[in-house]
Amino acid sequence: MIKVENLSYTYPKSKEIVLKNLNFEIERGEIFGFLGPSGAGKSTTQKVLYKILNDFAGEIWIENKPLKDWGNEYFEKIGVGFELPNHYLKLTAKENLKLFASFYPEKNLQNFDALFEMFGLAGDADKRVEEFSKGMKMRLNFIRAIMHNPDILFFDEPTAGLDPVNAQKIKRYIIKLKNEGKTIFVTTHDMTTADELCDRVSFIAGGEIRLTEKPSTLKNEHGKHTVKVELENGQTAEFPVKDLGNNRKFAEFIAQGEILRINTQEATLEEVFIKITGTKLME
Numbered sequence: 199m200i201k202v203e204n205l206s207y208t209y210p211k212s213k214e215i216v217l218k219n220l221n222f223e224i225e226r227g228e229i230f231g232f233l234g235p236s237g238a239g240k241s242t243t244q245k246v247l248y249k250i251l252n253d254f255a256g257e258i259w260i261e262n263k264p265l266k267d268w269g270n271e272y273f274e275k276i277g278v279g280f281e282l283p284n285h286y287l288k289l290t291a292k293e294n295l296k297l298f299a300s301f302y303p304e305k306n307l308q309n310f311d312a313l314f315e316m317f318g319l320a321g322d323a324d325k326r327v328e329e330f331s332k333g334m335k336m337r338l339n340f341i342r343a344i345m346h347n348p349d350i351l352f353f354d355e356p357t358a359g360l361d362p363v364n365a366q367k368i369k370r371y372i373i374k375l376k377n378e379g380k381t382i383f384v385t386t387h388d389m390t391t392a393d394e395l396c397d398r399v400s401f402i403a404g405g406e407i408r409l410t411e412k413p414s415t416l417k418n419e420h421g422k423h424t425v426k427v428e429l430e431n432g433q434t435a436e437f438p439v440k441d442l443g444n445n446r447k448f449a450e451f452i453a454q455g456e457i458l459r460i461n462t463q464e465a466t467l468e469e470v471f472i473k474i475t476g477t478k479l480m481e
């Protein structure tokens with residue numbers, strides 16, 4: 199669906215190469231993520247893909263057609279959740295949506311009231327956006343990205359600045375979009391978001407992709423391959439996962455009392471990120 203080969207990018211008037219030879223593909227029905235610290239090049243990559251930045255080096259195909267050959271019909275096909283919401287502050291939330299809706303075929307548009315309701319803005323639709331909190335602006339930003347039912351979605355830090363309840367709503371909706379067969383590219387510097395959402399994730403640091411993999415594979419491969427057992431009486435012990443069913447010590451241990459919890463000792467994505475890139479996700 200999206201194929202990127204040897205993508206490099208340098209901002210005009212700048213000497214620094216910001217994207218260095220990136221290669222990745224995103225399938226239909228996939229949530230693909232860029233996980234990386236501030237300044238890694240996440241937003242720049244998305245800006246190239248949604249045609250705000252041109253003059254890149256390398257090849258990009260969208261549905262087997264070079265990005266450069268796509269005209270204005272491309273903008274009907276994609277939805278963009280910008281990193282920083284850029285609404286018209288003097289207009290109300292509904293007026294903002296109507297303004298952007300005028301760029302799209304009417305048959306594709308979702309019902310605004312239903313969207314406001316879904317993202318907790320039903321009572322605020324007729325308020326001027328200048329009265330909105332940051333989280334409200336982010337939610338309106340999200341609605342704007344999805345309202346025309348696009349096939350391809352770019353979400354740049356979709357849960358930044360949101361409280362846990364609203365962050366969860368947004369994540370659930372992104373998974374719903376995936377289940378509808380959309381192609382989804384998210385960026386984040388939050389390992390939990392990457393872990394919960396992404397089918398595959400690229401670690402990006404210093405403008406380079408250091409690895410692309412399924413989060414579960416990464417956590418498993420870099421984890422300890424043990425299970426930690428905690429009994430209700432407070433005793434804990436760790437056992438190798440391998441051949442656990444035949445481990446006599448394990449059987450004896452769990453026979454001693456009620457089990458409180460059993461956990462596999464997986465690595466976190468952040469730990470794997472540091473191990474692979476030598477860089478932290480956040481300072």
Ligand SMILES: Nc1ncnc2c1ncn2[C@@H]1O[C@H](COP(=O)(O)OP(=O)(O)OP(=O)(O)O)[C@@H](O)[C@H]1O
Nearest residue numbers: 209212216234235236237238239240241242243387
């Ligand atoms: N308009 C610009 N002109 C010149 N350099 C820029 C411009 N925008 C970004 N950069 C530089 O490009 C690099 C990558 O920036 P980018 O915004 O893509 O990072 P990011 O991974 O999205 O970071 P964050 O997590 O902070 O959003 C940074 O070094 C940044 O200083």
Ligand SMILES: [Mg+2]
Nearest residue numbers: 240241242281
């Ligand atoms: Mg960014």
